[in-house]
Amino acid sequence: MRGAILSSAATVLMIFSSPEVATAQDSMPVPTACCPGKDHLAQFVRIGLGNSSPDAPDLSLSPEWHVYGFERDGAEYIQINDVAGGVHLVIGKMAGEFWVLPAGASEVPISLPHRVILPPADASRVLVYENPEFKLNHHRGAEDSLWSVEPSSSP
Secondary structure: OHHHHHHHHHHHHHOOOOOHHHHHHHOOOOOOOOOOOOOOOOOOOOOOOOOOOOOOOOOOOOOOOEEEEEEOOOOOEEEEEEOOOOEEEEEEEEOEEOOOEEEOOOOOEEEEOEEOOOOOOOOEEEEEEEEEEEEEEHHHHHHEEEEEEEEOOOO
8 A cells, every 4th residue: 555655656746747847837828816806917928938939828918929927036128029029128027117128120219107208299199008017009100209107997
């Protein structure tokens, strides 16, 4: 009897330590809730940041862009790709602070809550992503464009 229990325990340990199981666990959505009743991180994944087509749900509110969410070690990352899969920007967030990662091929200005940049005067605004804490807009003018991270109006 004791030998059967040890054999079963060894089998379980081998299964859960295999690379296939570890990879599957890393790509599963992380069930971390930010707000009561609103689990906006449920569709975030742990791996794939920077890929042109990561294995993650598209969270975009605009047909012009793809938005992917990532979460790891308490930090959130929002990646914005164009429709062809080109990475345009990655925004990081942790403990209410935002920053921009050096990703993508272009250097479009990004307005953050602690460093506000005004959009071009002739710019049209498109809401690209929103969660209970913040929203991401793309402002496109005749010659210039700007991304802006703003506090969300949702409670």
